[in-house]
Amino acid sequence: MSAETVYIIPCSGIGKPTASVGREAAYRVVEDLAPAETDTLCLSLLTLGDPEAREKVRENRVITIEGCPKDCARKNVEASGAIPDLSRRVHDYLKEHRELKPESVMDIGAGGEKLADIIAEDIAAEARKLLDGKGD
Amino acid sequence: MADSRTGKDAIEIVVLPCSGLDKEAGSASRELALLLSQRGASIICPILYQRSPKRYEKELSSRPLLVIDGCKTGCASKLAAERGLKIAKKLTVTEAAKQSGVEAGKDPHLGKTLAGLLPSMAEELLAVETAQAPTPAGTRGQFSVVVTYREFGVGKFIFRVPEAGYFFNENDCWARVEGNRARLGVSDYVQQSASDMIFFEPPAIGAELSIFDEAGSLETTKTALDIISPVTGKVVAVNLAAVDAPELINEDPYERGWAIEIELTDFDGDRELLMDCPAYFDYLKKKTEKEHADLYGG
Amino acid sequence: MSEDQARKPMVGVLSCSGEAEPEGTIARNAVRLVIEKYRPGVTTSLCLPLYLAGDGGEREFARKYPVISVDGCGKSCAKLATEKYSGEVERCIDIHELIQEWGITQKLSRNHPGDVEKEIAERVAGEIVREVDRLTGE
Numbered sequence: 001m002s003a004e005t006v007y008i009i010p011c012s013g014i015g016k017p018t019a020s021v022g023r024e025a026a027y028r029v030v031e032d033l034a035p036a037e038t039d040t041l042c043l044s045l046l047t048l049g050d051p052e053a054r055e056k057v058r059e060n061r062v063i064t065i066e067g068c069p070k071d072c073a074r075k076n077v078e079a080s081g082a083i084p085d086l087s088r089r090v091h092d093y094l095k096e097h098r099e100l101k102p103e104s105v106m107d108i109g110a111g112g113e114k115l116a117d118i119i120a121e122d123i124a125a126e127a128r129k130l131l132d133g134k135g136d
Numbered sequence: 137m138a139d140s141r142t143g144k145d146a147i148e149i150v151v152l153p154c155s156g157l158d159k160e161a162g163s164a165s166r167e168l169a170l171l172l173s174q175r176g177a178s179i180i181c182p183i184l185y186q187r188s189p190k191r192y193e194k195e196l197s198s199r200p201l202l203v204i205d206g207c208k209t210g211c212a213s214k215l216a217a218e219r220g221l222k223i224a225k226k227l228t229v230t231e232a233a234k235q236s237g238v239e240a241g242k243d244p245h246l247g248k249t250l251a252g253l254l255p256s257m258a259e260e261l262l263a264v265e266t267a268q269a270p271t272p273a274g275t276r277g278q279f280s281v282v283v284t285y286r287e288f289g290v291g292k293f294i295f296r297v298p299e300a301g302y303f304f305n306e307n308d309c310w311a312r313v314e315g316n317r318a319r320l321g322v323s324d325y326v327q328q329s330a331s332d333m334i335f336f337e338p339p340a341i342g343a344e345l346s347i348f349d350e351a352g353s354l355e356t357t358k359t360a361l362d363i364i365s366p367v368t369g370k371v372v373a374v375n376l377a378a379v380d381a382p383e384l385i386n387e388d389p390y391e392r393g394w395a396i397e398i399e400l401t402d403f404d405g406d407r408e409l410l411m412d413c414p415a416y417f418d419y420l421k422k423k424t425e426k427e428h429a430d431l432y433g434g
Numbered sequence: 435m436s437e438d439q440a441r442k443p444m445v446g447v448l449s450c451s452g453e454a455e456p457e458g459t460i461a462r463n464a465v466r467l468v469i470e471k472y473r474p475g476v477t478t479s480l481c482l483p484l485y486l487a488g489d490g491g492e493r494e495f496a497r498k499y500p501v502i503s504v505d506g507c508g509k510s511c512a513k514l515a516t517e518k519y520s521g522e523v524e525r526c527i528d529i530h531e532l533i534q535e536w537g538i539t540q541k542l543s544r545n546h547p548g549d550v551e552k553e554i555a556e557r558v559a560g561e562i563v564r565e566v567d568r569l570t571g572e
Contacts, residue, residue, distance in 0.1 A: 009453070010453060011451075011483045012451035012452075012453055012462070012482075012483060013481045013482075013483050014449055014462055014466070014481050014482070015479060015481045015484075023453065024545065027453075027545035028545075031545065040453045040454055041453065041454050042450070042451060042452055042453050042454050042458065042509075042511065043451050043453065043486075044450060044451050044452075044482055044486060044511035044512070044515065045511060047486045047515075048486075048514050048515060048518070050509065070484065070489050072483035072484055072486070072487040075487045075489075076483060076487055079486075105466055106463060106466050106467075
């Protein structure tokens, strides 16, 4: 793991397929596309005041992935005293890729998998930009 | 009054550009706004507007709003949507440039190629000013009466219905009537059942609608549905903020999430087929309780 | 008892979000099994991020109805969140403890649940269902 890490924090909402897509995308970034540069952590630990989790987001960069326009991941990160460097909504990607609607919460289906791939590629690129000092 | 530089008539519009400083498209957005200001348009500084929205209240309430986004991040559009502003037209510089085969660069300085396209982008933006009927002074402040709500719960879901001023059909679409105008939209029940809105396609301005006609279509992460018009009339305005950010319909389905505005032609006749707020409240309560019972028994 | 409670018993099930651990994914999947397959209509999932952000009707529901929290590990985020914003939970299910109790020692995957992870989710769902039935008097 490099000195600085970008934490990819999905909302992981349990009620919507788009939240499952966001979670899947986060895993693809931290496990497949940018494992050396990124990691994830439990949003709820952060919000409930876990000191270790809070230190991680204060010392590093954060990208949130929102499963719906309620932006819970961003709000909960902010409530813990940190500010995300970037926040992306699954819905914005879905607007560009209308045909890739996920099927259900437990099984996002082929469309959802593809959407997760697209999101993951974008987020991985943004994470690298943040570490290079060229991010949003 | 004519513009002394161009000889063209001065334009009564407000422009909200993005404030992007790190890309060529952001610089182009600013220059485009300046071009329009030379023709009489007022510019809104997005940063000042964020801090002190009252500064621009007067212009925004009386003139059509044009929004210029540098890129697809859409910061200016999002700001307008958050403030519930009605957008007459918007333009995204990177998209408009692509149509002319030009790619906006990463260098924040405005290059000659992109600069050369700005006059035509300005004309494109201004073309809507004549296509849309300006809001007559007499209707200023219409649909601004404070709405109060009643609510009831089924399981963890809480449904809201306005207490007065709205009329509903059995498709859960509403008309908010003031004078000879009505705004149309979908109820809180629809936005909760259908889930997150991702597209809203309105009818064209000028379209004639009869009661029960399709008054726009919505697509959500779960389904696609039509707005069924509760009234008869002509479409005189469309909520472009909701077109750009359909999630407004989820956030505020009865007020900022309105879909279209209609000039009524037969409200007395239409009204007989509609439910007022108390009637719709009772209707919806029975409907949701029955749905729950049918799905899950008990 | 409110009119809602008199009409039909309902139980809220709140899963941790647990992105960092496989048990978090198992918690989510177990809860979905309960509300979609085993006890639909009687149970409802509460969304932890919405709950923490204070949005939606989650906190209100948890004040009125019994809640089962399903946590992936001993940090017990779902249980703590309920206690912080709504009240005591009826039962807290700790998946990490259950896995140890069941003698499962192999490494689990958080994002590619295989047969083992699915079987664990089914067993956890069974634990939740037992608790739901106790609370609803079934």
